[in-house]
Amino acid sequence: MAYDIMQAVGGRTLSLSNCSVALNDFWSCFNNPAGFASQEHITAGISYHNKFMLKELGHKNIGLILPLNIGSIAITASQFGYKHYNENIIGISCARSFGPNLRIGLKLDYLFFKFSGNYKNKSVTTFEIGMQYNISESLCLGAYVFNPINVKLNTLERDKIPIIMRLGFSYYVNKEFLITSEIEENFEYNFSYRFGIEYCIYNKVFVRSGFQLNPELFTFGIGYDYNRFVVDVSAQMNQRLGASLSCSFVFIIKQIA
Secondary structure, eight states, rough: OOOOOOOOOSSHHTTTTTOOOOSSTTHHHOOOGGGTTTTTTEEEEEEEGGGGGGGGGGGEEEEEEEEEEEEEEEEEEEEEEEETTTEEEEEEEEEEEEETEEOOOOOOEEEEEEEEETOOOOOEEEEEEEEEESSSSSEEEEEEEEOOOBBBSSSOGGGBOOOOOEEEEESSSSEEEEEEEEEEEETSSOOOEEEEEEEETTTEEEEEEEETTTTTEEEEEEEEEEEEEEEEEEEEEEEETTTEEEEEEEEEOOOOO
């Protein structure tokens, strides 16, 4: 059985061909909890991803980050599907910086799956852990594991929750130009490779593009960072299944001095 709720979140990430493991932004609270350790303000975000232009394949997300003296915490919720079948995750995560270069994050997840008719709903609890390390001011390495304890919904082999591992980097060629890449190993499916680029064309206006292998995706998008508000729009193209569109919004609720 395939589960889509563990897919990447956020318009920026999706326009970079789902690269996320070495990025430091709000959407790290979904994609790699280590990445939001450097968030300095109380921030909320929402996103929607429409896979292949089908409302039944909609992926909805909402999150809140709260910086504390000992680190940062985040509360997130995600839903994939429609009224007759949907997948859901509620998560709480914490992230902390250990010196100027190392960041570590841990997230606890409660997953539940709802079915219509006489089918029984199912739920399970697991966790994810991530790490980021700055090799230099320009180069960051990231690593992430989802469900390392290999939990299952039941004893059936086809109802296993997948173990997902990611390893990648982000590199700022200069202040305007970012290159990022990662590999993902989903133990229920095949190995995937991703590559993305981001360029600031004018005064916090960003253009992005990338590609992913297995499954094959070509991606592009734009983003605008206006003071306390960030909006990102992205599109993904699969040769066989068509286009997927997404949009995300991030808002700083309270700036902390």
